Amino acid sequence: xxxxxxxxxxxxxxxxxxxxxxxxxxxxxxxxxxxxxxxxxxxxxxxxxxxxxxxxxxxxxxxxxxxxxxxxxxxxxxxxxxxxxxxxxxxxxxxxxxxxxxxxxxxxxxxxxxxxxxxxxxxxxxxxxxxxxxxxxxxxxxxxxxxxxxxxxxxxxxxxxxxxxxxxxxxxxxxxxxxxxxxxxxxxxxxxxxxxxxxxxxxxxxxxxxxxxxxxxxxxxxxxxxxxxxxxxxxxxxxxxxxxxxxxxxxxxxxxxxxxxxxxxxxxxxxxxxxxxxxxxxxxxxxxxxxxxxxxxxxxxxxxxxxx
Amino acid sequence: xxxxxxxxxxxxxxxxxxxxxxxxxxxxxxxxxxxxxxxxxxxxxxxxxxxxxxxxxxxxxxxxxxxxxxxxxxxxxxxxxxxxxxxxxxxxxxxxxxxxxxxxxxxxxxxxxxxxxxxxxxxxxxxxxxxxxxxxxxxxxxxxxxxxxxxxxxxxxxxxxxxxxxxxxxxxxxxxxxxxxxxxxxxxxxxxxxxxxxxxxxxxxxxxxxxxxxxxxxxxxxxxxxxxxxxxxxxxxxxxxxxxxxxxxxxxxxxxxxxxxxxxxxxxxxxxxxx
Amino acid sequence: xxxxxxxxxxxxxxxxxxxxxxxxxxxxxxxxxxxxxxxxxxxxxxxxxxxxxxxxxxxxxxxxxxxxxxxxxxxxxxxxxxxxxxxxxxxxxxxxxxxxxxxxxxxxxxxxxxxxxxxxxxxxxxxxxxxxxxxxxxxxxxxxxxxxxxxxxxxxxxxxxxxxxxxxxxxxxxxxxxxxxxxxxxxxxxxxxxxxxxxxxxxxxxxxxxxxxxxxxxxxxxxxxxxxxxxxxxxxxxxxxxxxxxxxxxxxxx
Numbered sequence: 001x002x003x004x005x006x007x008x009x010x011x012x013x014x015x016x017x018x019x020x021x022x023x024x025x026x027x028x029x030x031x032x033x034x035x036x037x038x039x040x041x042x043x044x045x046x047x048x049x050x051x052x053x054x055x056x057x058x059x060x061x062x063x064x065x066x067x068x069x070x071x072x073x074x075x076x077x078x079x080x081x082x083x084x085x086x087x088x089x090x091x092x093x094x095x096x097x098x099x100x101x102x103x104x105x106x107x108x109x110x111x112x113x114x115x116x117x118x119x120x121x122x123x124x125x126x127x128x129x130x131x132x133x134x135x136x137x138x139x140x141x142x143x144x145x146x147x148x149x150x151x152x153x154x155x156x157x158x159x160x161x162x163x164x165x166x167x168x169x170x171x172x173x174x175x176x177x178x179x180x181x182x183x184x185x186x187x188x189x190x191x192x193x194x195x196x197x198x199x200x201x202x203x204x205x206x207x208x209x210x211x212x213x214x215x216x217x218x219x220x221x222x223x224x225x226x227x228x229x230x231x232x233x234x235x236x237x238x239x240x241x242x243x244x245x246x247x248x249x250x251x252x253x254x255x256x257x258x259x260x261x262x263x264x265x266x267x268x269x270x271x272x273x274x275x276x277x278x279x280x281x282x283x284x285x286x287x288x289x290x291x292x293x294x295x296x297x298x299x300x301x302x303x304x305x306x307x308x
Numbered sequence: 309x310x311x312x313x314x315x316x317x318x319x320x321x322x323x324x325x326x327x328x329x330x331x332x333x334x335x336x337x338x339x340x341x342x343x344x345x346x347x348x349x350x351x352x353x354x355x356x357x358x359x360x361x362x363x364x365x366x367x368x369x370x371x372x373x374x375x376x377x378x379x380x381x382x383x384x385x386x387x388x389x390x391x392x393x394x395x396x397x398x399x400x401x402x403x404x405x406x407x408x409x410x411x412x413x414x415x416x417x418x419x420x421x422x423x424x425x426x427x428x429x430x431x432x433x434x435x436x437x438x439x440x441x442x443x444x445x446x447x448x449x450x451x452x453x454x455x456x457x458x459x460x461x462x463x464x465x466x467x468x469x470x471x472x473x474x475x476x477x478x479x480x481x482x483x484x485x486x487x488x489x490x491x492x493x494x495x496x497x498x499x500x501x502x503x504x505x506x507x508x509x510x511x512x513x514x515x516x517x518x519x520x521x522x523x524x525x526x527x528x529x530x531x532x533x534x535x536x537x538x539x540x541x542x543x544x545x546x547x548x549x550x551x552x553x554x555x556x557x558x559x560x561x562x563x564x565x566x567x568x569x570x571x572x573x574x575x576x577x578x579x580x581x582x583x
Numbered sequence: 584x585x586x587x588x589x590x591x592x593x594x595x596x597x598x599x600x601x602x603x604x605x606x607x608x609x610x611x612x613x614x615x616x617x618x619x620x621x622x623x624x625x626x627x628x629x630x631x632x633x634x635x636x637x638x639x640x641x642x643x644x645x646x647x648x649x650x651x652x653x654x655x656x657x658x659x660x661x662x663x664x665x666x667x668x669x670x671x672x673x674x675x676x677x678x679x680x681x682x683x684x685x686x687x688x689x690x691x692x693x694x695x696x697x698x699x700x701x702x703x704x705x706x707x708x709x710x711x712x713x714x715x716x717x718x719x720x721x722x723x724x725x726x727x728x729x730x731x732x733x734x735x736x737x738x739x740x741x742x743x744x745x746x747x748x749x750x751x752x753x754x755x756x757x758x759x760x761x762x763x764x765x766x767x768x769x770x771x772x773x774x775x776x777x778x779x780x781x782x783x784x785x786x787x788x789x790x791x792x793x794x795x796x797x798x799x800x801x802x803x804x805x806x807x808x809x810x811x812x813x814x815x816x817x818x819x820x821x822x823x824x825x826x827x828x829x830x831x832x833x834x835x836x837x
Contacts, residue, residue: 314833324827
């Protein structure tokens with residue numbers, strides 16, 4: 001099965017008009033996105049995520065390397081019929097209404113008038129903008145613009161959806177709504193390339209993740225591959241006296257007071273023994289957790305390593 | 309690395325430049341087309357074209373603005389109003405009129421009234437105000453203005469008439485006036501009195517036969533022309549008697565020389581002998 | 584191909600909704616109507632003045648509109664990044680540019696037509712003497728506007744809106760001073776400067792080649808062959824500028 005997105009050695013160096021060394025925004029990027037999967041591209045601002053997307057869409061040209069979508073060159077018109085793109089912080093023609101904008105964009109695809117009408121109606125309902133379809137875009141809030149942005153990306157029922165920071169600047173409700181939409185699209189089998197700097201969102205939505213930092217792909221793989229297994233157990237308990245705590249420390253756990261209770265941290269291997277000790281010492285258990293390292297933890301660790 | 313299509317698009321510059329090259333002869337053909345109203349687009353340089361460059365300097369911003377298209381006819385009209393203003397403000401305004409009128413004429417060479425006014429102004433007004441030794445210069449300037457106006461408006465009689473009048477009335481140079489009157493008559497719509505003036509010019513250069521022929525031509529065109537009728541009758545009377553004819557011609561000569569003396573023009577010579 | 588007309592239609596509705604365009608057009612019409620009230624000249628001169636003023640006003644305001652349209656085609660879309668969503672659709676960059684240009688031209692044609700109607704109306708009410716060749720002069724003006732819009736659009740593919748506006752006014756001045764440049768070239772002593780001036784004379788636009796105004800005000804009939812040559816020049820030069828603009832726009836990184 002051919003990959004939907006294939007990137008080989010993609011490099012982009014921004015040079016100033018007068019020449020000079022330039023800024024290496026993307027360095028020898030290699031990645032693939034398979035059909036039906038949701039791929040997240042993460043990294044801090046300036047890491048090259050947007051550069052990568054722009055290269056894939058033909059908005060900018062690579063210095064070296066190549067990219068292919070559906071096995072065809074970037075910029076191929078047949079490819080553009082199959083993709084949908086939601087730009088970051090979308091801004092549209094403010095003299096049009098939501099419905100007019102969708103109608104305008106829909107005309108670029110090979111759809112009949114009836115198909116266009118049906119699609120637009122479906123999409124406006126999907127993103128929850130049907131009631132406000134006659135409102136001018138200049139009066140839209142940020143959240144409404146994001147939703148229209150997603151709607152226009154879906155006009156052609158794209159096989160590949162490219163989303164750049166789909167929930168940026170949204171309040172929790174708005175972000176939740178967008179995430180639900182993305183989940184629905186995943187359920188329908190779309191291939192999604194998602195760019196975000198919100199790691200928790202990527203962790204929730206994506207099958208595979210690529211971590212970009214300063215133009216380099218630092219890591220790439222599924223979450224299972226990227227995130228190490230949990231190494232600790234955290235127990236919240238109360239009613240333990242000092243000797244009990246000392247016994248726990250002998251087992252290799254660390255105990256700290258926390259809000260009138262005791263927060264005990266123990267290595268995973270010793271968890272059962274620690275629990276038994278707490279129980280036998282008459283302690284009252286409130287909570288037992290095996291916290292998994294998040295993508296954020298992994299990411300920050302990577303950054304710190306880079307800095308050194 | 310593969311060549312991306314945006315680089316191949318650069319080759320489009322070749323046909324574009326070829327098309328640009330093809331436009332050279334097209335624009336040449338436009339400029340050389342006799343119907344293309346190009347004279348007023350020329351900014352004349354060089355001494356043979358008069359001192360238009362200095363006028364532009366004097367016209368200053370106005371002239372520069374005129375160059376920028378869309379303003380030229382407007383500027384001409386506004387200057388014409390200004391000229392009108394200065395005309396009526398007496399002698400103090402007269403020297404100011406020169407650059408204004410010249411600018412108007414050069415910017416809109418088809419504005420015949422402007423040429424007519426300009427020539428008149430130079431040869432009559434300014435000349436009257438000038439010192440004696442400068443008067444011939446201003447008259448010549450007036451003649452040049454008329455001639456230049458004729459160059460741009462060869463199909464209109466007005467400026468030929470004006471120049472003929474200048475020769476005839478101001479300079480009493482009937483010999484020079486005659487060809488101008490003839491040119492005037494060649495143009496359509498010349499008024500009837502032009503033929504009368506031509507006849508007078510012939511009379512004052514003692515070409516009586518031609519004068520009478522011209523008066524008869526006037527009668528042929530308009531039987532009710534009283535002036536021509538009385539002139540024909542008068543000359544019929546004079547020419548029937550040679551003594552009478554000589555006396556009449558002598559009277560014309562003396563009268564002319566009297567006028568020429570007051571205007572300090574060279575005296576007319578007696579081309580005929582009184583026998 | 585269809586994309587071009589879709590974008591053109593959108594450009595027209597965008598332009599007509601802009602307040603700046605409406606203001607320029609209203610001022611143009613006001614100017615024409617003011618000319619209506621020149622009463623202190625003799626009748627013959629009054630007519631001439633009204634016609635002069637009318638045609639000049641249409642030229643000047645038309646050129647202002649052309650410059651304004653030229654700068655509002657590409658640069659605002661790039662600055663506001665509305666172009667990203669559009670170019671991600673199956674639209675070529677050239678189609679986008681041509682669609683925008685076509686829309687701009689449509690707006691200009693409409694504006695010239697409206698102003699022309701106002702002028703003819705004013706002449707009719709004033710019972711001034713005028714000939715239909717006055718309207719032919721408007722066609723000449725329209726070709727000049729086509730070139731100006733293309734030039735400003737070309738500049739805006741790589742320069743800021745301010746620079747493109749400045750460039751537009753510069754082309755305006757140069758375009759109408761071409762005979763002057765030719766005269767300078769003819770009188771140049773140095774062969775290098777002569778050659779340079781001649782090249783400039785040929786490469787830069789010649790709005791004077793499309794300027795029929797003084798003739799049409801006089802009512803001189805213009806033969807069809809001359810009109811055809813002018814149309815050829817106007818269209819040919821426009822195509823050259825659009826081609827260059829297309830190449831520049833293609834190279835541009837968003």
